[in-house]
Amino acid sequence: MTEFLHVITTDQFIELLRRFKRLASERVALDFSLHRSPAEDGIAPENLPERARSTVDGYAVCAEDTFGASDSIPALLEVAGAVEMGTIPDFSIRSGQAAQIPTGGFLPAGADAVIMVEYTNPAGRNNIEITRPLTVRTNVLEKGEDVKSGDVIVTAGRTLRPCEIGLLAALGITEVSVYRQPRVAVISTGDEVIPIECTPEPGQIRDANAHSISALIRAAGGEAIGFKIIPDNAVKLRMALEQGLAQADLVVLSGGSSVGTRDLMVEVAAGLPEAEVLAHGVSIRPGKPTLLASQQGKAIIGLPGHPVSALMVAQIFLTPFLKYLQGSELKKGPLGQRVKAVLAVSIHSTIGLEEYVRVRLVAGTDSGWYAHPVFGKSGMLSTMVKAGGVVVVPMHVEGLAKGELVEVIQI
């Protein structure tokens, strides 16, 4: 017996995923925080810089002394000293004086601007000519001008890039609290499915999904836990599901290209204690037979058995969900870059299904992009490999016309 649920839209599916809680946080060393998301806003513990520094190689001066300076009428200043990198100058300057200063050097007392060396000329043993006027603070980074103590420097849920890591390092932050990375149990099912290292007997098929879906999970920052292939047997499937739920934060089932296997999957998921089947069927092509269930707060996602459908559905729902669990906003995938392109040929679609059409992006002579649907039947893995992106045909249209400007999502 399977509870019959009507087919839902992709947006409804995403809303159902939003019911699940994000993962807990953990503290990691700064060097392990790349591409992770902070679980809380990061606050600057101090000022950056801690005192005024020069941003160029040149001379620290009193800006007032340079007013009106030009190539033809330069200002003449006496060089009172040289600032050394990494030390606080032990001298000060007054009007009429300048001090040599390197990029990053601290300004000596009395100086309020720095002239770039390019706009100075040596003038005798201890003097320079200034050929440009400066305003106060030119080429100077004031105390706290980069970051003020108390500023929010990283935002919860926003992935850390090398530049954020550099800023945290500059502020002496050696550890960050980030969302935990999801552990995902990957279970393939089906009597006909065999490990990829085996040679298929007639009628058998290699378990491509375990590998492509695990790769996708890794690309989304998750850890894929591989399970043995489970035959179409309710007892064994239930055992595997229970193990997966115990060991992982969510379970991804794949398989069930036949109606029988699909029904078995739903039946077994529904039969777990406190389990709820949230969706069984999504109005999408490829990928209609997609399952979503929850058990004690953990998600069970059943992907179609067909490798192309499984991968497409995983890009639409699983990758965004894994990123959401790690702190990102939840939005429908694929999450690749979006590029406007002219559709090279018309696409026919079915009303009532949101269709994901694989396309190649080809540069036109007019420097724009053209989207060429990839030739080949929907079940062909090679069409995924040839595709650089997908065009989404909305549910309520019959297709898209040649020449239309469409959005291509890169995959």
Place this chain on the structure above:
Amino acid sequence: MTEFLHVITTDQFIELLRRFKRLASERVALDFSLHRSPAEDGIAPENLPERARSTVDGYAVCAEDTFGASDSIPALLEVAGAVEMGTIPDFSIRSGQAAQIPTGGFLPAGADAVIMVEYTNPAGRNNIEITRPLTVRTNVLEKGEDVKSGDVIVTAGRTLRPCEIGLLAALGITEVSVYRQPRVAVISTGDEVIPIECTPEPGQIRDANAHSISALIRAAGGEAIGFKIIPDNAVKLRMALEQGLAQADLVVLSGGSSVGTRDLMVEVAAGLPEAEVLAHGVSIRPGKPTLLASQQGKAIIGLPGHPVSALMVAQIFLTPFLKYLQGSELKKGPLGQRVKAVLAVSIHSTIGLEEYVRVRLVAGTDSGWYAHPVFGKSGMLSTMVKAGGVVVVPMHVEGLAKGELVEVIQI
């Protein structure tokens, strides 16, 4: 003494990087090949599928029997059997017969097309009505139609995505030969530089670069080998460089924000046996004081000491170089997505310098993008964090005007 080299352009710098050889290949398990590049083209060892399969749930038929079929005049066929998933049918059909078939099921002998179950009606105990005409091969994947034995399935130098991993898995390929990942020695220099866990004395500065550059190296698929901070001392710097070159595939130095440290870096690099200084100075802002040297086929890249300049130069040259070493095409970075945007305010630039201006991308009311230069002085790390991209102002222009359509490279 330092050999004086004239400042070169960014394109010349890229051409110099092309002198270095790509890394050797290594064999890795398929599950470790994500985002790696094959060192050679991959050839399909067999056909996919190995025999004709259905791509839908429905009935295998002789296409000829359906000619002229419609809702009002359906074709009546006898159901001769049911194909089971994962087994080769032990029966055949002839004209006037059909066989139930699941998605992925093998066609029985005699069948040459499959009608979707949606376009059939049950008609008595052992018959069905077909309401659509089919052409031969409709909803059938022929032997080798997805991949033919001998086809090139993955291309040398093209990064493996989950779909390529799925295709390789489906063909029973459990290992791939990929370019090795570069090991990069990361050496920070400067008397004033201290580890990030230390509290700076007046005049000291934390070693942000070691962490931001190491993160960038990891993001580009490399392994960063951390070194102790080296003071401005030729003997110690030479020792560190020698160690770095011995342990790693290339060395990235950072530091030398003062002219003295920069000169020291060049002098020490030039003094290594068989070393050649290829570039010392690039016509770029930020990042002018960038060094490139080679020693026995390994690259030494000297980044500016300023964290912002170091990170920007690393995005322009180091990331592309690391990807090139791993098999990708070599092209000037940043390698992020490119988006057209309207410049929100005018940018002034210096003729003779290629300028990388940090911008925020803001969506306009007209669904286009606007590029807002990030306010703040060039040395501010916070400007990198606030920026979503950069706009490149070419060398030979004085700036870009407000309202111009520019290309923003996302960072």
